Amino acid sequence: MRFAPLARKLSACALALALTTFCVTQLHAQRLPETAIPSHYSLTLTPDLVAATFTGQESIDLTLTEPSNHITLNALEISFHTISATVGGKTLPATFSLDEEKAQATFQFGEPLPAGPVKLNISYSGILNNKLRGFYLSKTAKRNYAVTQFESTDARRAYPSFDEPAFKATYDVTLIVDDGDTAISNSPIKTDTPGPIKGKHTIAFETTPKMSTYLVAFLVGDFQCTSGSADGVAIRVCATPDKVALTHYGVGVAEYVLKYYNNYFGIPYPLKKLDLIGLPDFEAGAMENFGAITYRETALLIDEKTATLGAKQQVELVIAHEMAHQWFGDLVTMKWWDNIWLNEGFATWMENKAVAHQHPDWDIDQEVAQGLDGTLNLDSQPTTHAIRATANTPHEIEQMFDGISYGKGGAVLHMVENFLGEETFRQGVHNYLSKHLYGNATAEDFWSAQTETSKQPIDKIMDSFISQPGVPLLTFGEDSHGKVAVDQHRFYSTPSISADPKQKWTIPVCFLTEEAKHCEILTPDQTTIEAPKSKVFFANAGGTGYYRSTYPAKVYDKILASAETKLTPVERIMFSGDEWAQVRANKATVGDYLNLVTALKSDPNQAVLSSAVSGAQGIYTRVASTKEERDALSAWVRKNFAAEYAKLPAPSPSDSPNTIKMRSQLFGLLGVYGNDPTVLKQAAELTNKYLDGSTSVDPTMAQTATYISARNGDTVLFDKLQKIYETSTNPERQETALRLLAMFQDPVLLKRALDYALTDKVRNQDSLIQFAIGLQRDETRAITWQYIQDNWEKLKKEVTPEMGGILVGSTGSFCSAEDRNAVTAFFAAHPVPATERALKHATDSINSCIEFRTLQEPNLKQWIAAQK
């Protein structure tokens, strides 16, 4: 699964309000007994798109491991009609009882069924809900669609099932749909015949391979597709008919990625077809259903000619992410949800690899380094958790889908790959997958395969990063005859928290040398490390180390002096990130950091500049509390970056991706933080031209310009954006326009945007994101928070699994004790289900900001005084 846009690095949340009371307090596991093992499902479903209901005929072939007079499986919001079991030619009826708390149904038989094969026959009905999960209704202005989203625990809403990832089975799916409609499922269509009644036709799909319940998909409506193929696999990108023109870009990407993965994994894509479908209502970013991947429209459907560079990259990364899951997740699945990182960490790491291979000029490695830096910051907070954590209830499982499982999981894999070398690591991946095809696996299975293949202690390294929370800080001493003193302890970005001295890691540490990099394994007991001879001592060669480093002043100065010549852009990103971490830990001052940014201001790589500047933006928003301080920082921005911006050539179609992003980055920096009057004027002009339909404006620049303009925008601009949102058939343009509405500083317009977010015009998948945006920005935070409190009864109706977590998590942008108390008091009185972790994390962020400001604001004042 992939996060919704803007949701990355924020915790997900889970179940709907109706289930709150018992799930929160429930501590015991909800696992099914292991006495009934399913092997095959036959499912015939008839959805009624107008009445929003469906009926189902199901048979499940299973094996009883012991005689039993009852069988328990998962079912939720299902009405059972008839239930029976066929055993040895005899059919036995059953009664049923429901345990709603566990989302389980137990079928009771009049006599014990013998151990061995049993066929369960179930007829039932259900609802096409509006909760964006299970079998649900997705709508356009013209009509309804019936679609599915089952991960993690919602297949049970569509068909009674043994709804746990280790109960893999094959499927024969049949869908009875209206004439004129089509249906998409995991495998190709086998037969399509008229009937059973007038106005309907029956689509039967080929038998699937063995797969987990959460990967099954059924999609019904008038979808239209563009076709392609790669390595003999039929590929289609599908959408509602009004958006079929936007499906071409995705076909090309999927074709490329499929070939790349076939080659990388050394295991061909196992199905005959692969469909990628954009859905009008979709909560996450995308979902990796085996052979039928579903997407939020903005994550799949773009117009190549008008899309921003960022949108193209996003689409490619999401496609590559979900396709990686076809192997990592679908073909080989984690045994249980505590190892969800095996799916998500892997897909996060792999998506970058595939896209970097296709687009070397996109500098994906630098974006990965920025991501790693962000993950290290997240994992330096006291409320972080280990990658592998206990998750038993649906609430706990939903909360596993966060920046740690994705970002840290991916980062640890990348570190191990950098240490072993690409080919050795790839061989280990191949061996792991080959051993568990169509089966399930654990973290141990993965690192055992890597350890066996490489003959290196990968098990020790990975275990220390997967099972322990937090980030190691390596403090290096002076070089003494080739030996360098090193201390490791857990790093916290909040200085008032001290680390447990016993927590240690086994870490591959890679050094810069004059030729190839040189790596050593640092074990928990080691206090010195062999460092190779080199002009610059830099202990994160390749920039993939999952740790922070700090050096003696003389060594640091030497690295800084030769950063541009000796360090790669990726290494410079990690170097400035380490310095920012030192500021957060109160070991360096904001002045030191601003001086570092000044030194890096002419860096030719946009990603390096962007990482360095993000710390400066943090100083502006988190440390500066007065107008005078912010004005001084704005003046510093103009003084240092206006000239850099002026140096860039005028936009041209032959611009490199780096130039496109650099121009937009500097323009945004000067417009938002520099309040540069020339840039503000240019932004207004570009915005008007772009919104009036001019195609001569570079879309990436136009997006930044509209952002700058919206912050200072008036009613005319607001109306224009709202109209684009309501009338455009381009999901990227629509989404951008909608998001901008929540960024207007004018209180009347901001309130209008928030009112609008709660109307039927804004999809459920987007409503709460508007409030999260309002909370995340300084200039809109207070009004948005007041609005949320005043309108909670309306807002809480919009809470869905992921969105509640995003909303609660966004309150972490506050930076005062008074606001923290207000936030915790409010959510104590108005609890949002499955957001315990998000709320803790938000409180933690606020506390950490208060401490940061208290410690560093005097340093900022001093630095400002020294600038005069």
Ligand SMILES: [Zn+2]
């Ligand atoms: Zn995923």
